[in-house]
Amino acid sequence: MFRTALRNVLAHKARLLMTTLAVMLGVAFVAGTLVFTATLSEAFARSSAKGFEAVDVAVRPDFSSDETDPGGPSDLPRELLERTRELPGVEHATGAVSGFAALAGKDGRLVGEGWSTQGGNYDTGPDGSGEDPRYDLREGRAPQRAGEIALDSATAGRTGYGVGDTVRLSVSGPVREEKVTGVFDTDDGNVAAGGTLVLFDTATAQELFSQPGMYSEIVLTASEGVGQGELRKSVEKILPEQAEAVTGQTLADDQARMIEAEMEGMRTGLLVFAGISLFVGVFIIANTFTMLVAQRTKELALLRAVGASRRQVTRSVLVEAVVVGAVAAGIGLLAGIGIGAGLRSLMGSLGATVPDGPLVVTPAAVVASLVVGIAVTVAAAWLPARRAAKVPPVAAMNSVHAPATVRGLVVRNTIGAVLAGAGAVLVLAATGMDDGKVPMGAGAGLLVIGVFVLTPLLSRPVIALASPVMRVAGVSGKLARLNAVRNPRRTAATAAALMIGLTLITGLTVIASSVQKGVDKMATEALKADYVVSMANYRPLSPEIERTLAEQDEVTALSPMRNSLSRIGDEYEFLTGVNGEGFGKLAELDFTEGSFAGLGGESVIVDADTARGHGWKTGSTFEVVYEDGERGELTVGGVYRDNEMMTGIMLDTAVLDPHLEKVTSMQVLVATEGGASESAKSALEDALGNNPAVLVQDEEDVSESVAQMITLMLNMLYGLLAMAVVVAVLGVVNTLAMSVFERSQEIGMLRAIGLDRRGTKRMVRLESLVISLFGGVLGVGLGVFFGWAAGELISASLPTYELVLPWERMGVFLALAALVGVLAALWPARRAARMDMLESIKTE
Template sequence: MLRTALRNVFAHKARLLMTMLAVLLGVAFVSGTLVFTSTISDAFHKSSEKGYAHVDVSIRQDNSDAPEGRGSLSPLSQRTLDRAEQLPGAKSATGVVSGFAALSDKKGKLVGDGFSTEGANYYAGRDGKGTDPRYPMKDGAAPRAPGQIALDAKTAERTGYRVGDTVRMSVDGPVRKEKVTGIYTTDDGSVAAGGTLVLFDNATAQRLFAKPGEYTEISLQAKPGVSQAALKAQAAKMLPSGTEAVTGKKLADDESEQIENGMSGMKTSLLAFAGIALFVGIFIIANTFTMLVAQRTKELALLRAVGASRRQVTRSVLIEALVVGTVAGLAGMAAGVGIGAGLRSLIGKMGTMPDGPLVIEPSTVVISLAVGVVITVLAAWLPARRAAKIPPVAAMGSIHAPATTRSLIVRNTIGALLSAAGAVLVLMATRMEDGGKAPMGAGAGLLLIGVFVLTPLLSRPLIAAAAPVLRLFNVSGKLARQNAVRNPRRTAATASALMVGLTLITGLTVIAGGVQQAIDKMASDSLKADYTVSMANFTPLSPEVEKKLARSDEITATSPLRNARAKIDGDTEYLTGVNGSAIAQLTSLDFTKGGWSGISGGKQVVVDTKTAEAKGWKVGSRFQVTYQDGKKAQLSVAGLYKGNEMIKGIMVDNKTVTPHMAKVADMQVLAKTKDGATDQVKKSLEKQLGDNPAVLVQDKKDISEGIAQMINILLNMLYGLLAMAVIVAVLGVINTLAMSVFERGQEIGMLRAIGLDRRGVKRMVRLESLVISLFGGVLGIGLGVFFGWAAGELISSSLETYSLVLPWGRMGIFLALAALVGVLAALWPARRAARLNMLAAIKTE
């Protein structure tokens, strides 16, 4: 039986090619993902180790043990640095201070957008005359005075800046002009990932990112023979209150762990889409082996007649599947390594990851092969079992071929039960405000499987609906319709492969359209302000920006939004400071009770209804607040409003919270102009702010378009990933049609003999392919709309402005895509059918 199975594989290589390709693509996606993520993780891990090569112990603030909101009151001073330098095991001590610093390129655009854009100090010793071993100078000299900076070599290469150039940059809003005095090299992981690191002299960095004489961290390097643990123990004895000592190894490990955690989301997403491709591949494999078994019915019956048992027949088919799965798994693994290497090379050329070798872990090889083999064998098990159950005499007479009425009834019953259970779960999940994701996911899975099981039943009425169109093609159209419904199980398996991909694509598009409209409505309903002003990466903005805008002749009202951490009823909360006298002109909140009146007095707040409900507050309720500096005050509720993702929380006048903030900074500034939002006004405001690339001046349309752009980028990425499932589905249609042409060779020969020309045969196969693909497309789009609606109902509980948006244009494109799949998939099978020798085909048994 083993020799028989192997001979079948080698005798029919062509008929298994499409099946192997389907498995190969899925395995390649899995192995490519694993190779790519392992390579990136390893590269960043090694980069982290290099970045902490000069750090054996770090002394830093420990906000986890400090009172809430009080961490900034435990600074690392020059005195602490001096004491650390005198530790017996310390070779050197370096004061570190860092923060956000946006650099503009020669065209005025932000450098490192989307990555880390930071500034730090060049620590040249207490006298300022030494060197900083962290940043060896490649060209020029280190910054020693205000107005001087040093750039990392990668940023200098990307921007074309050289020593002596003057650059424009920003730390918290106002534009700064600095002279480049040096270019340095670094192993910093953020720089390797495409970010920027601008160095200032020590005093300037302290003034910009902390306070004069203070540091955010102190790095210690151990003397030869002193371990990191020993140096940490020495440092622990002199730590100021609210600080901690951490070894360099732990810092590197923590950074690597953060990188891996950041990578896990991408890895999970890529593997999920690989799973979708493999899930689609299961249909093709099962369909292929069903047809292969049907073609070899007499052969298998003969084996049974000469003594082979049912188990041996099943085993022979599974051995054939094992060989196919192993070959496809090995090929997919090799292709995946190529994909991983290609992605690594592409990312490397973009300068968004550190250098490092391609990493192929043993687990990647094992997982890839296991996936290929297990998926293929499992998909082939049911056809193998079905083949073994056929009695030899019945198989010889081919009376087993049509599916029994009883089997179809059982299948339809199971499908109906699964579909009903899935639909009920999905509908129940839409009513759940919290915890509805798991039931909806389970319901969607059950419904998808149920529809797949029911597809043979659904195929007849849906394909029959195409009969009027098919009649236009005369005999070829009629034959195509009959062929499509002749074997409903085969048609179902083929159409389901396409259905799965289009279900996901349509569902995601429906959700994205609803979210986009919700954001548009939220912006228009919540804001009266013509513009919002913020930093490009949404870091704190200098109060000088709001003051500069307020002095503009074009501005009629402004309000900074200023976040201040505080404690209320033992819980940490954020108070949003606003301009109490102008905020009513800049927002359009839906107040259920009370309003803005009274907030400018400084003793009252307005609160969104959800926060008020959680706290048990009503209009007039009084509560005690403990500010960041430890001082306490009594506030009362002046109004309750319906919050949203754009504006929510506890809002109070700025003059109430600003005196208690360690460093005053705004998250955003709202501005209203005389002439409304126009391109001319926007350009004028940008010019008044120094044409700063780090500052965003946005009107409502800009906010909406920015979010739309993010959604479209995400959607395009998802479309690209789901294209894998569509490609696998195309292979399935080709496979089904090729096998169908092989099975119907005698019938096609007879049609040719009685007058159907080659063009008619081609048209018949193409129309059959088109009907099957459109059938899968209609099911996929229909299910996608349902799932999109259901997910939207779940989203609307947290995003109140969400409403269903049906993207008719895109759905039309998806249906056209399904038709294109059908046309392309039929090219080779149709050509093959037309070229059959009619006499040889008629004589074939």
């Protein structure tokens, strides 16, 4: 039986080719994902480890302490740095200061990855003449005073800046012009990932990123023979409260874990799409083996007649599946390794910098690829294998095995109806839950499976709707429609593969279009301001930005929006500082109690959820602990319904600012004379020095920035889902090729009684078109339903969410399904048309 199984595989190489391709694509996606993410993780981990080679112990503020004030622990004082330098076992102690610094290229645009554009200090030691062991100067000298900087060599190479050049940069808003005095090498992981690092002298860095005499971190290098653990214990003896000492090895391990966690999200997302491709491939595999079993009815019956047991017949079919799965998995693994290498190169070509390192093929990737390929193929072939075992020996006397019984169809339809009904009920119930993501996901899965099981039942009435159109094609159209419903199970399996891909694509498109509409509506309803000014990476803005804008003649109203963490009772709440006098002219809020008149002095306005949680109403008073530890008492002057742009406790900046360690704003709302216009926007940008790190956005810009993110995300998802569509195309080709082979005698007879080659091609093409459109209609319908249901969950957090049905795109998706049908039919139709009539008629 084993030899028989191998012989059958070799005898049906062409028929199994599409199955092999379907499995191979899915496995290649899995292997490519695992290789790509493992390679990135290893490269970044190695780069990060290099960055900690000069760090034996790091002293830093302890943010994990439960006793910290809302503002968090303070930076480290110079006195602590001096004390660590005197400790036995310390070879070198360096005070580090760091923060955000946006560098403009020669074209005026932001250089680097935005959030990875960092600034720091070059520490020249206690006497000012030493070298900083963290950075190796390769050109020029270290910055020594305000107005001087040093650039990392990677950034210098990308931008073309060199020693002596003057560059434009921004730290928290205002544009600064600095002279490059040196270029240095660094193993910093952010730089390796495509970011930038700008170094200032220590005094300037403290002024920009901290406070005079304060450090973000103290880095210690141990003397020869002193271990990291030993040095850490020595340092802990002199540490103040809310400070901690961490070994360099711990920092490297933490960084490696963080990188691994970041890769995990990417890996999971890519594997989900690989799983979708494999799930779609299951239908093709099951379809192929079902048709192979049906075509070998006499052969299987003869095996039973000469003594083969049911178990042996089942095993022979499963052995074929194992062989096919193993071959496909092996090819898929090799293709996946190539995909992993290609994705890494693609990232480089798109401008993302990846640290150097080898291509990593882990044992887990190899085992997972082989197991997935073989397991999916065997699982898909199991039902056809069981069906093969049920072929009675007497079937050897006939050329056709008994068709499916009415009882079998009733059972199938009943199971399908129960699954689809349960899935639909679960999805509908989830729309009314606070957190219904898991129930909705489970319901969606049940509904898709239920519809798949019911597809043979649905195929006849749905395909019958195409009859009027098919009549236009004459005899070929009528024959194509009849052929499409002749074997409903095969049609269902073929259409289901396409249905799943289009369900996901349509659902995602409906959600994205609706979210975009909600964002547009939110920007229109929540803002009266003409412009929102913010940092490009959404870091805090310098108060100088606010002052500069206030001085402009065209500005008629202005309000910052500052964020500050406070403690109210046992809970932490964010306070939002605004201009109490002019905020009502810049924002639109729906008040349930009070109005903007309640905002000013010690009187605040609060969103309804926060007020409900604390039991507040207009006139309620409460005690607050500000971020500097000072206490105060505030009064609720109004309660409003929150939205995505406005939420929390809002109070006048005159009350909040004295309690802030550093006065910054997340945004500045601006109204201009005559409203938003290109001239007003240009005037504001010019006033801010055409800063590459600062965004000046009107309502349309806010909406477009969200639209760009949504479009980018959708395009990525479309690209990933294209794999499932490719697999679905293979399924249609496979089904048609098998169908043409099975109907060889019939096609020969049709040719003999007058159907010409063109009519034969048209018949096969129309059959493919009908099956593909059937899958497309089901997919678009399910996608719209799932898009609506998911939108009900989203609307809880985005009140302005509004369902949008993108008719044009859905029409494109149906056209895509039709195109799939046309392309998939090219080879089978050509093969059918070129059959020899006499040879076909003689075929059994």
